[in-house]
Amino acid sequence: MNVIPTDLVDAVILEPRIFHDARGFFVETARAEWFDGLGITHGWLQDNHSRSERGVLRGLHFQTHPGQAKLVRCARGEIIDVIVDVRKGSPSYGKSIAVELNDQTARMLYVPVGFAHGFVVMSEIADVIYRCSNYYDPATEAGIAWNDPDVDAPWPTIQVTVSERDQQAPLLRDVAADLPFVYTPAPAV
Numbered sequence: 001m002n003v004i005p006t007d008l009v010d011a012v013i014l015e016p017r018i019f020h021d022a023r024g025f026f027v028e029t030a031r032a033e034w035f036d037g038l039g040i041t042h043g044w045l046q047d048n049h050s051r052s053e054r055g056v057l058r059g060l061h062f063q064t065h066p067g068q069a070k071l072v073r074c075a076r077g078e079i080i081d082v083i084v085d086v087r088k089g090s091p092s093y094g095k096s097i098a099v100e101l102n103d104q105t106a107r108m109l110y111v112p113v114g115f116a117h118g119f120v121v122m123s124e125i126a127d128v129i130y131r132c133s134n135y136y137d138p139a140t141e142a143g144i145a146w147n148d149p150d151v152d153a154p155w156p157t158i159q160v161t162v163s164e165r166d167q168q169a170p171l172l173r174d175v176a177a178d179l180p181f182v183y184t185p186a187p188a189v
């Protein structure tokens with residue numbers, strides 16, 4: 001497993017080894033020892049799978065209490081995955097990154113608790129699978145505007161289809177004071 005740091009504190013890209021042969025490929029997408037070695041010690045309690053067409057944009061979403069870390073991969077097609085650090089006191093607060101995830105590289109993006117998450121589909125169809133550290137709870141579902149000018153998320157310039165709910169999401173500055181996420185630096189080694 002190749003671990004690629006990102007510009008956002010605590011978020012990493014994981015790139016597993018893919019074994020190709022004449023029949024196709026095989027890839028391990030999760031091993032507890034990989035996560036333990038990265039300090040990702042919560043267990044995964046829920047797996048989600050979404051299928052979307054080209055241009056569908058989902059996000060930027062998060063769960064408030066107790067929060068929900070995600071391990072995101074695109075099992076079919078290609079997406080641009082965007083995350084935003086919304087943890088108070090974080091050195092990367094309000095900053096965003098975009099990561100290409102597709103079925104060729106099997107790259108995965110680790111999204112810590114306290115990050116807003118979304119993606120846009122670049123291929124004709126994409127299946128996105130994400131493991132979650134806590135159960136989905138509609139009572140704690142929240143989000144910020146995908147096109148928040150203060151966040152300036154690096155979305156690709158394609159025609160997008162956005163749900164009514166996501167179109168009405170608030171700006172980060174309008175909900176920041178109410179968010180429960182606080183950055184805690186890792187202990188010095």
